[in-house]
Amino acid sequence: MKTEVVILAAGKGTRMRSTLPKVMHPIAGKSMLGHVIDAARAIEADAIHVVVGHGAEKVTAAFSGDKLSWVQQTEQNGTGHAVRQALPDLADDSRVLILYGDVPLIAADTLKRLGDLCDGQRMALLTTNMNDPTGYGRIVREHDKVVAIVEQKDANPEQLCIQEVNTGMMAVSAKHLNKWLPALSSDNAQGEYYLTDIIEMAVADGVAIDVVQPETVWEVQGVNDRAQLNELERYYQSCKAKEIMSEGVTLADANRIDIRGKLSVGQDSYIDVNCVFEGECRIGANVTIGPNCVITNSSIGDGSTIKASSVLEDAVVAEDCDIGPFARLRPGTVLAARAKIGNFVETKKAVLGVGSKVNHLSYIGDSELGENVNVGAGTITCNYDGVNKSKTVIGDGAFIGSNTSLVAPVTVGRNATVGAGSTITGNVADEELAVARGKQRNISGWSRPQKKN
Numbered sequence: 475m476k477t478e479v480v481i482l483a484a485g486k487g488t489r490m491r492s493t494l495p496k497v498m499h500p501i502a503g504k505s506m507l508g509h510v511i512d513a514a515r516a517i518e519a520d521a522i523h524v525v526v527g528h529g530a531e532k533v534t535a536a537f538s539g540d541k542l543s544w545v546q547q548t549e550q551n552g553t554g555h556a557v558r559q560a561l562p563d564l565a566d567d568s569r570v571l572i573l574y575g576d577v578p579l580i581a582a583d584t585l586k587r588l589g590d591l592c593d594g595q596r597m598a599l600l601t602t603n604m605n606d607p608t609g610y611g612r613i614v615r616e617h618d619k620v621v622a623i624v625e626q627k628d629a630n631p632e633q634l635c636i637q638e639v640n641t642g643m644m645a646v647s648a649k650h651l652n653k654w655l656p657a658l659s660s661d662n663a664q665g666e667y668y669l670t671d672i673i674e675m676a677v678a679d680g681v682a683i684d685v686v687q688p689e690t691v692w693e694v695q696g697v698n699d700r701a702q703l704n705e706l707e708r709y710y711q712s713c714k715a716k717e718i719m720s721e722g723v724t725l726a727d728a729n730r731i732d733i734r735g736k737l738s739v740g741q742d743s744y745i746d747v748n749c750v751f752e753g754e755c756r757i758g759a760n761v762t763i764g765p766n767c768v769i770t771n772s773s774i775g776d777g778s779t780i781k782a783s784s785v786l787e788d789a790v791v792a793e794d795c796d797i798g799p800f801a802r803l804r805p806g807t808v809l810a811a812r813a814k815i816g817n818f819v820e821t822k823k824a825v826l827g828v829g830s831k832v833n834h835l836s837y838i839g840d841s842e843l844g845e846n847v848n849v850g851a852g853t854i855t856c857n858y859d860g861v862n863k864s865k866t867v868i869g870d871g872a873f874i875g876s877n878t879s880l881v882a883p884v885t886v887g888r889n890a891t892v893g894a895g896s897t898i899t900g901n902v903a904d905e906e907l908a909v910a911r912g913k914q915r916n917i918s919g920w921s922r923p924q925k926k927n
């Protein structure tokens with residue numbers, strides 16, 4: 475049996491008070507809808523249909539290039555109406571999992587359990603028990619069997635006491651949806667076509683209704699406002715922090731780390747407070763990361779140290795390197811073992827060989843440095859003439875004096891030396907010394923201008 479997923483994402487999300495469609499708000503750097511789509515992909519759904527309405531263009535644009543089928547619901551007339559819009563796109567013999575774009579932390583395992591209970595004869599509901607069920611649809615049972623879902627606004631006082639609630643997620647065969655959805659009526663307190671009304675139709679048709687519950691209530695928690703968005707963000711981050719610690723990593727404070735993507739960390743590494751990891755980051759063993767670092771799509775080799783307030787993006791750092799504090803490694807920075815990038819140094823498309831050092835206040839861009847190069851404080855590679863980017867190449871063992879400008883394209887040879895304060899516009903051969911600065915003139919007996927009274 476094929477499995478198709480329908481994700482409801484047409485609602486406005488008024489309480490978010492945002493121009494961004496609700497389902498596009500991020501949890502851990504990925505939109506809520508993105509999380510739900512990933513869960514659907516994780517169970518290898520044969521097709522994923524997303525019902526969009528409010529802000530549809532923004533939503534579809536964000537996923538352009540993904541294999542998704544978009545369903546337009548121009549008027550939001552209820553959850554039953556929303557799913558109905560997807561009917562023409564569903565294969566008759568599919569099982570259909572209905573998910574919500576604003577319930578982002580649903581686990582693939584739970585979806586799998588839910589889907590497995592649904593075939594041509596049976597359907598399955600995802601329910602949970604809540605101490606305070608206010609606002610949710612209540613699961614009405616008779617002799618233990620589910621017989622109906624009653625919305626808060628339509629419930630009688632007795633039903634309002636029911637603590638088992640509808641999460642909204644369910645698995646139903648397309649065949650049944652085709653029969654039931656066109657028969658829904660909007661004769662209820664909200665004047666909407668309730669998806670939940672299909673339960674009574676299922677009962678009438680003798681379709682068995684199974685119930686699955688999630689591992690944790692977080693999986694079925696929806697987001698209606700920014701406070702709820704933040705609750706889920708913090709829950710998600712606490713799970714990520716626990717994962718990292720279970721791999722043998724010490725965190726200075728498990729509540730002060732943010733992982734927005736995939737992070738792997740080797741044993742005995744230490745991460746200080748307020749670090750943010752984005753995209754895919756691989757960090758080796760025995761790495762120390764100081765406070766306030768932001769690390770994006772980068773890898774850091776065993777034994778390296780990243781000191782406070784450093785920012786790394788698309789950088790590759792080998793073993794035993796020493797970075798920061800206040801270093802900025804921009805895309806294309808590749809450091810070999812034992813390289814050192816000190817404070818207030820910016821690198822971009824810079825390849826440094828083993829043991830090379832740029833310790834203070836420098837910009838190294840579009841550059842290739844050999845092994846054991848020493849770049850003095852305040853050195854700038856002048857890589858841009860306003861139109862073109864050019865390359866600086868520095869050979870093994872070269873020594874670049876402080877406050878040097880290297881006007882690219884330029885090459886400094888192996889073991890060459892550049893005198894401090896030089897503006898280097900021509901190549902320097904191996905072993906040569908280049909000095910390119912104004913000659914010092916000393917004037918004796920010169921007197922400074924004096925202030926007149």
Ligand code: UD1
Pocket residue numbers: 482483484485486525547549550551552553554555556574575576609610611612623625639640641642667668669670696
């Ligand atoms: C729905 C359920 C309720 C359940 C609750 C769980 C119904 C009638 N009620 O109520 O039993 O306890 O979810 O959160 O199903 N949507 C559309 N198009 C529409 C209407 C809604 O795409 O026309 C989407 C919304 O964007 C949202 C989801 O469906 O993602 C749920 O809609 P919402 O209005 O929040 O449903 P509830 O009234 O909370």
Ligand code: CA
Pocket residue numbers: 696698
């Ligand atoms: Ca809701």
